[in-house]
Amino acid sequence: MSDLVLYTNPHSRGRTIRWMLEETGAAYSARVLDFGPPMRTAEYLALNPMGKVPTLVHGATVVTEVGAICAYLAEAFPAAGLAPRAEERGAYFRAMFFAAGPVEQAVTMKAMGFEVPHDKEGMAGFGSFERMLAGLEALVSKTPYVAGSRFTAADVVVGAQVGWGLLFGTLPRRPALADYWARLEGRPARVRAAALDDGPKADAGKGA
Numbered sequence: 001m002s003d004l005v006l007y008t009n010p011h012s013r014g015r016t017i018r019w020m021l022e023e024t025g026a027a028y029s030a031r032v033l034d035f036g037p038p039m040r041t042a043e044y045l046a047l048n049p050m051g052k053v054p055t056l057v058h059g060a061t062v063v064t065e066v067g068a069i070c071a072y073l074a075e076a077f078p079a080a081g082l083a084p085r086a087e088e089r090g091a092y093f094r095a096m097f098f099a100a101g102p103v104e105q106a107v108t109m110k111a112m113g114f115e116v117p118h119d120k121e122g123m124a125g126f127g128s129f130e131r132m133l134a135g136l137e138a139l140v141s142k143t144p145y146v147a148g149s150r151f152t153a154a155d156v157v158v159g160a161q162v163g164w165g166l167l168f169g170t171l172p173r174r175p176a177l178a179d180y181w182a183r184l185e186g187r188p189a190r191v192r193a194a195a196l197d198d199g200p201k202a203d204a205g206k207g208a
Contacts, residue, residue: 015193015194020156050064082156110129136162136171140158141179
């Protein structure tokens with residue numbers, strides 16, 4: 001039995017972590033929780049006080065939040081080559097936190113029908129949806145991958161945001177975004193992860 005456990009739901013951001021786990025090649029098990037009461041038990045709240053997924057448990061270590069989990073896994077399993085090299089660190093962390101912060105906030109606000117007043121844009125971390133979008137397009141088009149010429153864990157975080165946004169229309173199908181997603185969509189690990197999350201045994205993982 002693996003000491004690496006993912007608490008997830010196939011209709012959540014846990015899909016991003018399933019993809020990341022498949023990229024690492026590490027043995028893990030996944031425990032699928034329904035939304036609502038199963039995520040509010042005392043046992044689960046002790047792991048994640050927010051009462052949401054994903055949550056990763058690695059032995060005695062508990063990690064929550066998509067960006068943090070992906071960064072943790074990249075360092076925990078260095079043989080997978082998903083952590084940044086010295087010269088990639090700046091771009092890597094910039095992309096990771098941009099996706100987890102401004103992109104997530106701007107997309108969510110727009111999807112819920114909220115618009116930041118022009119004179120209040122300085123109060124919002126993302127400024128405006130259009131400013132976020134311009135930043136995202138630049139991020140994914142300057143180099144093949146967000147940290148340079150090599151795929152890293154930051155591409156899992158950014159790529160999941162872009163792929164989800166294009167699929168559900170929360171991001172416009174701009175050429176830069178579509179081209180970037182085309183470089184990621186067919187990765188074997190992403191395909192395996194999607195099959196596990198979409199299949200009848202969504203709680204099965206590599207080595208589970």
